[in-house]
Amino acid sequence: MNVAILAHEQFPDRAKTAVGILRYADYDVAAVLDRETAGDRVADHLADERVQDAPIVAGIDGVEGPLDALVIGIAPIGGGFEESWRADVRGALGRGCDVVSGLHYFLESDEEFRTLAAEHDCDIWDVRNPPDDLTVSAGRAADVDADVVLTVGTDCSTGKMTTSVELVEAARERGVDAALIPTGQTGIIVEDWGIPVDRTVSDFTAGAVERMVRERGADHDLLVVEGQGSITHPAYSAVTCGILHGAMPDRLVLCHEAGREAIHGYESFPIPPLPQVVSLYEDLAAPVSAADVVAGSLNTSHLDDGDANEAIVEYATTLDAPATDPIRFGTDEILDAVL
Amino acid sequence: MNVAILAHEQFPDRAKTAVGILRYADYDVAAVLDRETAGDRVADHLADERVQDAPIVAGIDGVEGPLDALVIGIAPIGGGFEESWRADVRGALGRGCDVVSGLHYFLESDEEFRTLAAEHDCDIWDVRNPPDDLTVSAGRAADVDADVVLTVGTDCSTGKMTTSVELVEAARERGVDAALIPTGQTGIIVEDWGIPVDRTVSDFTAGAVERMVRERGADHDLLVVEGQGSITHPAYSAVTCGILHGAMPDRLVLCHEAGREAIHGYESFPIPPLPQVVSLYEDLAAPVSAADVVAGSLNTSHLDDGDANEAIVEYATTLDAPATDPIRFGTDEILDAVL
Numbered sequence: 001m002n003v004a005i006l007a008h009e010q011f012p013d014r015a016k017t018a019v020g021i022l023r024y025a026d027y028d029v030a031a032v033l034d035r036e037t038a039g040d041r042v043a044d045h046l047a048d049e050r051v052q053d054a055p056i057v058a059g060i061d062g063v064e065g066p067l068d069a070l071v072i073g074i075a076p077i078g079g080g081f082e083e084s085w086r087a088d089v090r091g092a093l094g095r096g097c098d099v100v101s102g103l104h105y106f107l108e109s110d111e112e113f114r115t116l117a118a119e120h121d122c123d124i125w126d127v128r129n130p131p132d133d134l135t136v137s138a139g140r141a142a143d144v145d146a147d148v149v150l151t152v153g154t155d156c157s158t159g160k161m162t163t164s165v166e167l168v169e170a171a172r173e174r175g176v177d178a179a180l181i182p183t184g185q186t187g188i189i190v191e192d193w194g195i196p197v198d199r200t201v202s203d204f205t206a207g208a209v210e211r212m213v214r215e216r217g218a219d220h221d222l223l224v225v226e227g228q229g230s231i232t233h234p235a236y237s238a239v240t241c242g243i244l245h246g247a248m249p250d251r252l253v254l255c256h257e258a259g260r261e262a263i264h265g266y267e268s269f270p271i272p273p274l275p276q277v278v279s280l281y282e283d284l285a286a287p288v289s290a291a292d293v294v295a296g297s298l299n300t301s302h303l304d305d306g307d308a309n310e311a312i313v314e315y316a317t318t319l320d321a322p323a324t325d326p327i328r329f330g331t332d333e334i335l336d337a338v339l
Numbered sequence: 340m341n342v343a344i345l346a347h348e349q350f351p352d353r354a355k356t357a358v359g360i361l362r363y364a365d366y367d368v369a370a371v372l373d374r375e376t377a378g379d380r381v382a383d384h385l386a387d388e389r390v391q392d393a394p395i396v397a398g399i400d401g402v403e404g405p406l407d408a409l410v411i412g413i414a415p416i417g418g419g420f421e422e423s424w425r426a427d428v429r430g431a432l433g434r435g436c437d438v439v440s441g442l443h444y445f446l447e448s449d450e451e452f453r454t455l456a457a458e459h460d461c462d463i464w465d466v467r468n469p470p471d472d473l474t475v476s477a478g479r480a481a482d483v484d485a486d487v488v489l490t491v492g493t494d495c496s497t498g499k500m501t502t503s504v505e506l507v508e509a510a511r512e513r514g515v516d517a518a519l520i521p522t523g524q525t526g527i528i529v530e531d532w533g534i535p536v537d538r539t540v541s542d543f544t545a546g547a548v549e550r551m552v553r554e555r556g557a558d559h560d561l562l563v564v565e566g567q568g569s570i571t572h573p574a575y576s577a578v579t580c581g582i583l584h585g586a587m588p589d590r591l592v593l594c595h596e597a598g599r600e601a602i603h604g605y606e607s608f609p610i611p612p613l614p615q616v617v618s619l620y621e622d623l624a625a626p627v628s629a630a631d632v633v634a635g636s637l638n639t640s641h642l643d644d645g646d647a648n649e650a651i652v653e654y655a656t657t658l659d660a661p662a663t664d665p666i667r668f669g670t671d672e673i674l675d676a677v678l
Contacts, residue, residue, distance in 0.1 A: 078474050079542070104542070135417050139573030139605045202544045203418070203443065203537040205577040231580075232626035234478030238544040238581030245576045266478045272626045280626075283619055287571035287611045 018073025079104025102185025144217025205242030248289035296323030357412025418443025441524025483556025544581030587628035635662030
């Protein structure tokens, strides 16, 4: 499938859905739309060999060749739709492309887009629209035979999705029958399955995760649940807590970005000292399903190799557990602890 | 306004909305519908002088005199609609009564009820339907000048709503300009205002509470936020966590039922030792807005006076804070700590 990815003015640092798709999705990316870096190529910004290269163009009209879908690859705080993207979505539907979006604002509910999609016989997939038959958790996710690992974080955008995907792939390479439980738009697009838990009714958040764990737990030996947000996040902690108790994990992997000291976008809220974050997760998990932080994942993308190594050693010492940057150094260092 | 309250097979012990309305709402209750205790009176089951008395009848046809509304006074786990209640709702709409419901299942979406309501010119108020313009928290509830107190619990149905209402009333009697922030169906019906936070999109749960705190915080000196669920509840902790961080409280009041040892309906999950529950709430609050448990509220309705006194003394000792049963002994014991 040939796709274009919209990431205006936020590529690559604040376009985590776009980067996740470039890295992991089974798509051929024809172009990234970013009016700010147009003319560059993806490889100019992301050196990671797993990220596929593609031209960056200013708008949908600059995408050449056949195109199956436009994917919205950015997710602003609040999940709204930027009117400056309208021409690109209109252009995509006008040439018969499907549109895939993980925004809280459902494109399907937009009169113009719905009409265009009908006229040109294409689909709008609002990834963040959860099933309508969710219900409360029964507190039974731990009944599955599979081991359940959950990635948790000190903040949003610290590598929970990336770490989860990398752990699943590394486990499979070792012959473990592992599966990802996607809880956010990027993971759902990559896996073509999952429930956007941050969009569920709050009473059903844990239940949504429980449903996925029980559905996949029968067929696999290891489930890695993609965490969301942070338990100390002023806005998103409800989602984090619902996942922690709904998944009933056996083990936790703490994801952090090297050097980040405050909650992104909420700078007056410092990230507590890491041992305190670890205790919070473990103490909160315990009454429902005891789980320890057994490994750390550190995003060191802004450091050079020497500093990255040093930061990881320090992180491992602080956590008293093995740690790695899965993109930079793979997951070998932490896989034993996780399995 | 004359109302009937539906509470089939659950009155009074598992009918907390019904009891809350009988105790606090500005309604004249014409009857309670309960096919199990039909023939009794409310006063046969609830001796509390604040609870208004009313006959208990088996169904809507047994309610005499003029009637303005039928209120669904029970909320089963999951919030579904029991088909055995259909005849009563149909009967109420058929005689021109409004219907008020706090179920997750919206009666407005029920074809038969919607048609009947239109035919008989009456309203269906689905209390649990939140505003559609909610968004993420900005982490700014603490900006309000008012002091913010939050009731938290060891489980559902431990007296958070009751304690909140009683504290507001007692504070007003002392001349403090206090207001309730209702977060659940009973409080919303009683106050005729509020947001059902357990029905919000989980990303917006904290934001919904923040909106209410900021809206009322400008006009009052003390806000008492009605908590929900428990931070150790396998199904509902997401809601609890969202309220804790969205409200950014200054002080917490821990609500517990004397003798309850496990989560109701989830009996394989013991309630942790109380000091551990206190630490969990305080440690989880701290990174967003530091708050201590300054008082305890103990539901002793199943104990005799002597045992109740003893249980409260023990509870206060365990919490190292003043405690009371607000229904039995009022809130004088804890009000100083809360103000």
